[in-house]
Amino acid sequence: MTRPIVAIVGRPNVGKSTLFNRLVGERLSIIEDEPGTTRDRLYADIAWKESAFTIVDTGGLLLNPPSDIVQRVKSQVAVAIEEADIIIFLVDVLDGVTTVDKELAEVFRRSGKRLLLVANKADNEKRCYEAAQFYELALGDPLPVSAYHDLGIAELLDRVVESLPHLPPEEEEVGIMKVAIVGRPNVGKSMLLNAILGEERAIVTETPGTTRDAIDTIFEHSGERMMLIDTAGIRRRGRVEVGIERYSVARALRAISRADVALLLTEATEPVTAQDTHIAGYIRQAYKGMLLVVNKWDLVSETADRRQYTRVVRDRLRFMPYVPVLYTSAKFGEGVSDVLNVAREIFEERKKRVPTALVNSVVRDAVASHAPPAVAGKKLKILYATQAETSPPTFVFSVNDTALLHFSYQRYLENELRRSFGFQGTPLRLVFKRRGEK
Numbered sequence: 001m002t003r004p005i006v007a008i009v010g011r012p013n014v015g016k017s018t019l020f021n022r023l024v025g026e027r028l029s030i031i032e033d034e035p036g037t038t039r040d041r042l043y044a045d046i047a048w049k050e051s052a053f054t055i056v057d058t059g060g061l062l063l064n065p066p067s068d069i070v071q072r073v074k075s076q077v078a079v080a081i082e083e084a085d086i087i088i089f090l091v092d093v094l095d096g097v098t099t100v101d102k103e104l105a106e107v108f109r110r111s112g113k114r115l116l117l118v119a120n121k122a123d124n125e126k127r128c129y130e131a132a133q134f135y136e137l138a139l140g141d142p143l144p145v146s147a148y149h150d151l152g153i154a155e156l157l158d159r160v161v162e163s164l165p166h167l168p169p170e171e172e173e174v175g176i177m178k179v180a181i182v183g184r185p186n187v188g189k190s191m192l193l194n195a196i197l198g199e200e201r202a203i204v205t206e207t208p209g210t211t212r213d214a215i216d217t218i219f220e221h222s223g224e225r226m227m228l229i230d231t232a233g234i235r236r237r238g239r240v241e242v243g244i245e246r247y248s249v250a251r252a253l254r255a256i257s258r259a260d261v262a263l264l265l266t267e268a269t270e271p272v273t274a275q276d277t278h279i280a281g282y283i284r285q286a287y288k289g290m291l292l293v294v295n296k297w298d299l300v301s302e303t304a305d306r307r308q309y310t311r312v313v314r315d316r317l318r319f320m321p322y323v324p325v326l327y328t329s330a331k332f333g334e335g336v337s338d339v340l341n342v343a344r345e346i347f348e349e350r351k352k353r354v355p356t357a358l359v360n361s362v363v364r365d366a367v368a369s370h371a372p373p374a375v376a377g378k379k380l381k382i383l384y385a386t387q388a389e390t391s392p393p394t395f396v397f398s399v400n401d402t403a404l405l406h407f408s409y410q411r412y413l414e415n416e417l418r419r420s421f422g423f424q425g426t427p428l429r430l431v432f433k434r435r436g437e438k
Contacts, residue, residue, distance in 0.1 A: 003045060003254065004164050005083065007056045010090035011100045015120040019090060019147035020057035023157070048157040051164055054254065056084070085165050086114045088156075089139065093119045093127045097136050105137035114163050117142045118156060123149045176218070177347045179340070180229040180255045182283070183265035184275045188295040192265060192330040193217070193230045196340065221340050231255045256282055260350060260391065261289035261343045261425070267296045268327070271309065272316040280320055287392040289346040289426040290323050293339060298329040322418060324425055346425030352393060354421050356386040359395065366416040372409050380404040383435055394429040402432045 008016045024046055045054050089108060091101050108115050119131035122144035131144035143159065145152030181189045197219060217228045256262055262283045266276045272292075283290045292313065297304075306327065313325055324342055328335035363385045372380035384398040395417065399405065414428050 003257065004053045004085035005056055005254070006053050006086045006088060006160055007084035008088045008090055009084075009104070011098070011104070014090045014092040014095075015147050016090055017057055019088070019118075019120065019145075020055060022147045022150060022153055023055055049161055051161045053086075053160065053164060084113070086116065086160060086163050088116050088118055088160070090118050090120055091134055091137075091142070093122045093130050093144065096130075097133055101134075101137060105139055108139060114165065115139060116156070116159055116163065119144045120147055122146055123151060176225050176227055177261065177344065178227045178229060178259045179343050180231060180259035180262045180288075181265060182231050182256060182262050182279055184273070184279070187265045187267045188330045189265050190230055192263070192293070192295060192328070192336070192339070193228055195330040195333050195336045196228065224344075226340065229255045229259060253282060256286050256288060259288055261291060261346050263291050263293050263339065263343065265293050265295050268294050268300045268304065268309075269296060271312050277316060277319075280317060280323075284320055284427050287427050287429055289343075289350050289392075290320065291339070291342050291346060291425060292317065292323050292325045294325065294327045295330055297327040298332055298334065301327075301329075320427075322424060322426070342425070349423050350391045350393065350426045352421065352423065353390055354387050358420075359385050359387055359417075362416060362420045363397075363413065366413060370412060372404065373406060375404045375406070378404055380409070388431070389429075392427055392429050393423055394431060396431045396433060398435055399432050400435060402434055405432050 008020055010016055045052065087108070089104065091097075117134060117137065117139045119134055119142045122128045122131050123146035128144040131142045134142040143152060143156055145156055147153070181193055183189055197217060217230070218225060219228070220226070264276065264280055264283065266272055280290065280292075294309075294313070310325055314321065317323060324346070326335055326338055326342060328339065330336060363382055367382060372382075378401065381400040382397055383400065386396055388394050388396045397413075410430055410432075414430060417423070417428060
């Protein structure tokens with residue numbers, strides 16, 4: 001089941017980013033950053049009272065020049081209405097009801113969208129009473145909050161959870177492999193999709209950002225049903241513009257969460273960039289399988305040394321050494337036939353289950369060859385290890401004290417598990433618990 005998207009919408013300077021930062025604060029459950037990757041502040045997956053959703057900071061509706069302010073507001077809000085499941089309409093108690101607020105309210109009233117009217121900067125009793133002026137917008141009860149001072153935030157989250165839609169399960173067949181095609185704009189994602197399918201299923205153009213929504217295609221490959229999810233390009237931090245592209249990124253990230261394997265497309269004329277590693281970080285963070293596809297190889301194949309190129313790629317993705325690399329030219333169909341075959345191998349690796357006796361044997365040998373380093377005179381003792389889950393492969397270690405575990409030793413254990421059992425293309429989740437901890 002996909003996570004609902006909750007978008008914070010409003011005119012400039014009402015405190016949208018402040019509210020976003022407050023909502024994803026330490027008191028909420030947030031997906032952890034992975035070492036060696038960066039994280040965008042555009043969105044965050046958060047949880048509140050056993051419910052989970054994705055919060056999106058729209059970054060502000062840029063309402064200039066003033067001469068066409070109404071049209072700009074309407075076009076931006078139309079995108080928010082289309083993409084978000086719930087909208088937090090943020091207004092400013094200090095400014096009161098403005099013309100722009102009225103324009104936004106008119107659009108919201110006609111949309112029928114799930115909406116929460118939130119009056120920000122209500123940091124004292126007088127300003128809380130002043131929030132009543134927003135009843136004029138006819139959008140229900142305005143909730144007074146102060147994002148800066150952390151007032152009313154718990155009640156806001158309660159209202160969000162109460163308003164969350166009950167999304168139906170995805171219609172994919174049980175067990176069907178789902179592959180998301182992701183990457184920067186204009187690297188050939190839609191062209192690769194068409195090359196795989198052999199038809200014009202998605203629009204192919206030289207204009208970045210053409211694909212705004214995730215496009216699902218179920219098809220048969222070698223007698224097996226699969227799903228391909230084409231997505232909009234993901235730009236680097238600071239380059240995601242307001243409106244259509246900002247929400248497209250949210251959709252692309254949600255597509256990653258739906259997939260089993262992500263095909264990260266980059267192009268041969270520009271080896272793995274910071275943007276590419278950023279997207280790879282999202283994929284790893286979601287514990288999804290990944291295949292790096294270097295597209296447009298025809299543009300450099302006559303001069304490039306593939307082995308040297310691969311070394312460069314590996315160095316720039318050194319935090320994901322388990323990821324396979326393929327070289328393709330979607331335009332000419334070169335290497336395309338290998339893409340789904342390797343994706344299928346990764347899919348099978350994610351479902352692999354190793355008997356507990358073998359896991360413990362490998363772990364014992366690993367500890368005997370390289371003992372954990374001492375911390376304040378104490379050493380980590382691994383009492384027991386087992387594979388608890390698949391997709392992603394999850395290994396649980398019972399230890400004497402989790403505080404004695406160093407990240408480098410965790411990475412060593414992961415490498416030993418991979419050396420013994422494979423798991424090509426998929427991250428492993430290693431969970432360490434103190435003896436007796438459930």
